[in-house]
Amino acid sequence: MTAMMGGASAPPSPGYEATGGAIIRWALKRQWRWIALGATTGMIWMAGFAAAPVLVGYAIDDAIDGRSGARMAMWAVAFLGVVTASAIAGAVRHRCAITLWATIGLLAEGHLTRRVLDRRGGIDRPPAELVSLGVGDANKIGRIGDLTNRGGGAVVMLVVVAVWLLATSVSLGLLVLIAVPMSAAAILPFLSRYDERSTVERRELASASAAAADGIQGLRTAHGLGGGRQIRSWFRERSGLMHRSALSLVRIEATLFATVGAIPLLTLVPVLWYGGVQVLDGTISPGTFVTVVGLAQFLAMPLQTLGEAAGVVTAGRASARRIEQIVTTSASIDAEAATSTGSASDSTLRGDRSNAFALRLEAVTVGELGPVDLQVARDATVGVAADHQAIAALAGILARHRPSGGGTIRVGAERLDEIPLDDVHHRLVVIDSERPWLLSASLLDNLRLARSSATRADAEAALRNAACDEILARSDALDRLIGERGLQLSGGQRQRIATAQALLAPAQIVALIEPTSALDAATESLYVERFMASARPTTLLLTTSPRLLSACDEVAFIHNGVVARTASHHELLETEPAYGRLVLGVE
């Protein structure tokens, strides 16, 4: 299994089979030092808030008793000390919390990324959805890390305060310890209802703004057809819904805020009354009375933290499960199974014609395509003329994005499906140059994706062989930043850069899909001239461009799913009317 786990540079991971819970445990375990430090400082920080009413109580008693100024100065210094210690501990705690939040989030996200980028594929959700899932859910898992240190402090302080209260006055302590948690519990139903509703409403808001974005992305289309008014009226519908749903969310929010604010105060009522009675009875001092009232207010803090922790853990687990679902998606290529079944059967073939052909397809089927038989001689340039679907299907299995339905593909003597996935790029590189993908980086960095050791001279040669003259003519040719998805370049330029990448790739065979579809006739001619003259490995061109096909050594014409004939472009034009229809569009 390790062979295809993404190679040496992949980050550590809990394994693809990990459940949501296991992902959380794995991430927490890697951060235990920060958790320990955060929990300790979190406790000191929270203790500062509990200590304040205690100190106030003592100070007031001493003041009432008319104690000396030195005594009061001592309390003043104590205040400063406690508050400062708590503040500094709070700062350390906050730093731990952010570290945990961020790193645990990144760990969870890295786990997802590793699976998404895994060569075995199988994940076909839209990338934008995966990113928002990854970032959003990883963030929610990260929050569990934050809560570990506040939560720990909260539990300890609850116990300490409870003991102190009971030691001071059993009846008053019991009153506080019953009234405060009861009031906290009263908020819970509101909280969970609020959570539910807000999730629904926020989702509605998000879908409305997605609709707004959809309208604007289609602005050019709509403008051309006078659809601006329609788009606006569609948005008015959505916006009205958005407005109403925001208002209904606000009403719940207002109820929640009103309750959360009021209930702790209502619990003060019995404490205030009964505590006062105890002072009148002489059971406790006025200072102790102030302390108890203060602690009753303080207790809301750890209880709220615990309530929040429960919510965060629930949300984090749900997020971890969503990540688990994606990560455990079964791969579309099962390299292991292929290796175990294939090795015995072809040992006889190995020495055979291994040197004559760089690439051989034997009765390969996939979907409606096939059986396809195709042989590509070493160092030859072979065109494959087929319709869109057939090209896509063939490219998919050659690139090993999906398994073939049957038959074998050999690269030299090796079966393609037995080559370790991490090694495939040394044998066969398949480039969809019809929809080239470029990084927002310099041109050179993009070219070095194909071969990291490429020199500037290599890169320039590759660009020249891909007819990128006007790109090279710029003074900053190679160092130029090409923008997000390379969008600062024209479509034709992106396409030729994809070819330059393919020419740099250290592979035995390169396969290009429609490398000239966005070029005008003149540029295509230049491209064909340069490309065909360049030193390059065995080349497969999957295309319907007659200009490109006419320059190939031979062309395999796929018709009705099978190779109808392999011959030169001109021969095919004369003998296969369907070929003419395909590449020239003539009837």
Added chain:
Amino acid sequence: MSGAPGESRASEESERRVSAADELPLASPSVVRGWVRDFVGRRRRKAVGVLVLLVITTAAFASIPGIIGVAVSTVTDGGDRGDLALLAAVMVAVTVVMMIGTYFGRNAAAEFGESILDELRLRVYDATVALPGSVVESVGTGELVARTTGDVETLAGATRNAIPVVLFTTLGAAGNVIAMAIVDVRLAAVAVITGTAVSALGVRWYLRTAAARYERERQTESSRSGALLERYSGRATLWAFGATGTSYQALAACGDERVASQLATAHARNRLRVSLRVGQGVALGVVVMLGAYFLRTGSLSAGAMTAATLYTLRLMDPVTALLEQLDSLQQAQASLRRIAGVVELSEANDRIAPWPEIDAPARRGGLEVRVENVTFGYEANLPALEQIDLTIPAGQRVMVVGPSGAGKSTLAGLICGTQLPWTGSVCVDDVDVGPIRRDELRARVALVAQETHTFERSIRDNVSIGRPAADDDEITECLQKTGAWSWIADLPDGLDTIVSNTHPAMTAARAQQLNLARVICLDPQVVVLDEATADLDLLSAGQAERQLGAILHDRTVVWIAHRLDNAPRLDRVIMIADGRIVDDGPHDQLIARDGPYGRLWDAWRAAHGGTSSRASDRTPTHSPDDQPA
């Protein structure tokens, strides 16, 4: 044909367009202040209501330490249980007032905020939709989407969270100090002065440094999700080159940067919090010492001292919350500037002239298009088209050809009024299109661009986008004409099926069919096709073009194409090179003349492997009008 000059010109042109891409403007802060005044001013009564409710709520909240102080006074100065019961009742009343105040205050504040947001949302959206096509093209839809959704979201977040917090905390802080001053003005003054003095340094440092740190945190966040999106969507290419390893490194670097930036903002918050709490600690110490002294000298009661101490404990909490919201407020202001910038730009470019009703409105055939002495470019002094004179008679169908970058699409934009010429004019049916309102113009002159967008709406809505009044029968007929009905009829929801760009059933060919159905539904008198069928593979492109030819008969058609297949079927061919018309006439005549177009045609035929005999298959006699629709 050595066409390198054409291509290099194309790239130069696209570069110019990128560098000239005017960033969308920002409105000035004074404009934003004007907006805020206007928005709030029109809701003055609501605003006052919100403020009154908030004041009541904060007053109730601020009274609590006072009540506790009174309780202490009661028990130390010989009060009885009856007094305590009365205090408990007051406490209940205060709580109820707070609850009611919070509920209605929140609601009123939200209604106030949401109504502003709603107005703002519609205003920026309308403005964006009304932006001239040239602006949309130069800034790109990404930036527009960011302003209409992202910036509005930022504002909504601030309206829903930051502004209430700021209001509550400001009022809360004020209420706290006022209540303390009522209890004992000396202690209040001392607490505020010492607390502020001790915290001042930290607060100043925070105000100076925090904004940049928050900004960096946002940047690292967006660059990280950008990097993720890039790698996720390009994973097939990464696999092809075996380059996932470098991606992990790049992503890890982005992650580290993000953590570092988050820690930097955490550090800013920490320094703020520590300095505020230390300030509070000092103030508390001073209040306790002074309070005890006043108590001994008899100028303060035990209850008042208790209350003053409790107020001091609360002194800095609202300040912390307030300062931590400053960043959101700054964000909101920046967003508002961006939003107002779009609206200003859109209003400045508004075209309001109606289509003049000169003759009988019953004319339904094609209209004449006249381009007179037009010069236009994307960057000053670099004309993309120079002194173009061109008359296309009503009902004529013209193909515009030429190397890419020659100015074909620019010509299309000018005819449609998307771009305004530097000099000269473009007239359709003798009306100068420049100042005409877009919807009026589009009912007559439609532009079908290369990229088509399928809206995430029903098929019905998608087809009738240009003419919402179309009924189902008409829509079905349009779909039948483009061949789309064959697959739509099989859909369980038929015309109600919600489609989108990413809908699995929507192939490029189907999207193009829907788009052509839109044109038929709109039925404009002049149709400009800008590489409208270039994205399809040859087989379906041929079908679509034939259908289009059949549908558009008797309309004026300007067809921009880089494939020449259909040129022989049209009435006239115009070749543009380097910004000028270099050949013009019926296909056959131009071929016979062997001018620039003749050479282009030969190159095209040669490149596409056809023999000259094949060209004769495509004479105008093989007219698309003969094809069944």
